Amino acid sequence: MAGSEIVIAQTTIDDEEQAKALARGAIENRLAACAHIDQPFTAVYRWKGAVETATEWRISYKTTAERLPELQAWVTKEHSYEVPEWIVLPVTGGSDAYLAWVAKETAPQSAE
Numbered sequence: 001m002a003g004s005e006i007v008i009a010q011t012t013i014d015d016e017e018q019a020k021a022l023a024r025g026a027i028e029n030r031l032a033a034c035a036h037i038d039q040p041f042t043a044v045y046r047w048k049g050a051v052e053t054a055t056e057w058r059i060s061y062k063t064t065a066e067r068l069p070e071l072q073a074w075v076t077k078e079h080s081y082e083v084p085e086w087i088v089l090p091v092t093g094g095s096d097a098y099l100a101w102v103a104k105e106t107a108p109q110s111a112e
Contacts, residue, residue: 004103005065006091011075011084012043012056019057022078031071032061033105062091067106 009032013019016037023035038058045052063071072086091099 004099006094006099006102007063007065007068008089008091009061009063009068009071009075010058010087010089011079012058013079013081013084014054014056015080016040016057018080019059022075023059023061025078026061026063026071026074029074030106030109031067031074032063033102034062036060062102064103064106 011022013022019037023037026032026035036059038060040055040057043052043054043056045054061071068088075086076084
């Protein structure tokens with residue numbers, strides 16, 4: 001566990017209930033140890049040639065690099081956007097106890 005690379009993966013969505021579902025589902029599937037949902041913010045972006053403005057919620061997942069591909073595939077499948085935001089940030093330090101907890105909570109469960 002101590003050698004697991006921890007990352008923060010982020011996505012956004014325009015519906016609070018969908019944000020909660022994306023956060024909860026990732027935790028239930030052990031794809032992330034925890035997820036934070038930021039308060040709504042205003043996003044301004046160009047989409048299909050037009051400048052758009054939307055209210056969105058950001059979901060930040062704490063996971064391991066090992067689980068990242070599965071988390072990304074799951075979020076992409078469950079997300080309502082045609083092209084969901086997907087940004088991964090490296091965690092370059094932190095509490096040994098917290099980082100070990102993230103690794104433990106995202107470890108695939110063996111059949112017992």
